[in-house]
Amino acid sequence: MSITLADARVVTPEGVHEGWLTVEDGRITHVGRGTAPGPGHSLAGRYVVPGFVDIHCHGGAGGSFPNGDQDEARRIAALHARHGTTTLMASLVTASLDDLARATSALADLCEDGLLAGIHFEGPYISRARCGAHDPALLRDPSPGEFAGLLAAGRGHVRMLTIAAELPGALDTVREAAANGVIAALGHSDATYEQTLAGVDAGARVATHLYNAMPPLHHRKPGPIAALLEDERVTVELINDGVHLHPAMTRLAYDVAGPARTVLITDAMAAAGMGDGSYLLGPMKVEVTDGVARLAEGGSIAGSTLTMDVAFRRAVREAGLSMTEAAEVTALTPARVLGLDDRLGSVSVGRQADLVVLTDDLEVAGVMRHGSWITEPR
Template identity: 80%
Template sequence: MSITLADARVVTPGGVHDGWLTIEDGRITHVGRGTAPGPGLGLGGRYVVPGFVDVHNHGGAGASFPTGDPEQARRAAALHARHGTTTLMASLVTAPLEDLARAASALADLCEDGLLAGIHLEGPYIAASRCGAHDPALLREPSPQELARLVKAGRGQVRMLTIAPELPGALDTVREAVASGVLAALGHSEAGYERTIEGIEAGASVATHLYNAMPQLGHRDPGPVAALLEDERVTVELVNDGVHVHPAMLRLAYRAAGPGRTALVTDAMAAAGAGDGRYDLGALKVDVTGGVARLAGEDGRLGSIAGSTLTMDAAFRRAVRELGLSLPEAAEITSLTPARLLGLDGHLGSVAAGKRADLVVLSDDLEVAGVMRHGNWITEP
């Protein structure tokens, strides 16, 4: 089946141009300028950007990936797909090893079916003092042998591990992750500048939600943020929801790392797309008020930030409006850079001939007007 999208403003890595594109068998075959050579679906001058790629996401639509429930996973993925995320990694949280293995095995089925792009283990090898919305009673010292068992349970679909490099056994576990084809991400950590560098040298190549759950920048004690930003081998995650990080610090990170090493993520939890209320995040309760998720305290007070209610289309809009990025720059950090991180940039991440037809149609005000995945409309414009 062949589809032509005409009268579009096509956002490519090289810029934005008035034009058209054709799609056959789920792939983009041509990207042209000006008037389409034949009949097609007219988009009325709306923008076409690549489908968003989210490598850190715990759920949405009231559903949670850490449960390992396939129906909840499908519901969460569907919510984010409607908001333009066509490639999605499911993030788990700290839990007993047997629960993590069970969830990884269940979600591996959805990865093999193509619904999910992989599994991210955020914990249990993180620092108690920086655990955020993770149950501190379930944290463990890193173990290469334990990680190998979790990777085996995930049948090759575990793609990322967040780990605190200062913990005993952490560097060996980073090496085990990398040897198993798993991205090692540094985060939820008390590590200083030097120890963070040791983690990178051991093979870590991602910063889990930079700034959050780690020591902050200091002019005498630079901490992990400086080490992660200055190393060209590291891709930095940023949560651009107006809550996790001030826009000035987002701009600072973007200027330091550049578009090629900056990946916007949602860190979304079940409340994304579901409204305020109380939700589960692993073993913990989370209260969402005004769209902000925080741990529910026993005395009624709210605790640490507990993920977000962000969707990638909102992150894209904020990148343009709050950070001052161009549309191609915003597309790069919401699609191409995270696709490259997963080794998928040859297949997706930009609007280009030969790539998969994962596309988002945006209105003048950058609201989602249509979403296509694998050449099929999820939401038709």
């Protein structure tokens, strides 16, 4: 099947231009400027950006990946796809090893089906002092051998592990992750500057939701934030929902790390796409009020209700990113983190036809995944 999208403002890595593109057999085969050479589907001047890639998401549509329920997982993926996320990683939270293995095995089936891009363990190897919305009773010191058992449950689909660098056994576990092709991410950590750099030297390459669940910047104790921002080996995640971060801190991280080292994530939980009310995040009870998720006990922020289209829109309106830069931090850079940037993440010839059509107000008007419309623009 071949389709031409005409009369578009096409957002490519090189910039934005008025033009057209052709999709054949699920891939982009032509990207042109000006008037399309033949009949096509007119987008009436709307933007075309690459499908969003979310590497940190716990749920949505009332469902939660940590439950390990495949029907819930499909519902979550469908919700985020309607908001432009065409590549989605399932993030788990701290739980017992048996529960983690069970959920991982169930979600691995959906990775094999192509619905999910992988599985992310956020816990149990995190700091008790910075555990946020994780159950402190279930936290554990890292163990390479124990982690290898969780990897086995994932059958090659575990893609990321969040770990606190200061914990006993952490550096060896980071090395174990890297040796098995798993992205080690530093976060939920009370580490010093030096301990954080040791984690990076051991192979960690991502900062889990920079700023959140780690010591703040201090002029005599720079801590993990300074170490992760300044090290060019590290890509930093940001939750750009207006709750987790002040826009000035988003801009600060972006100015230091740049688009090639910045990834916007949702960190969404079950309430994404839903209303206020009571929810669960793993075993933890969460109350959502005015769209903000907090633990019922203690009040810690417990994920978000964010979707990637909102993160994109805020990046342009609040953080001052250009359309090209916003596309990079919501699609190309996270695709690069996953090692998939040769297949997706940009509106480029040869890439997978994962596309989002946006209005002038940057609202989603259409979503295409693998060359088929999820939501067809009218």
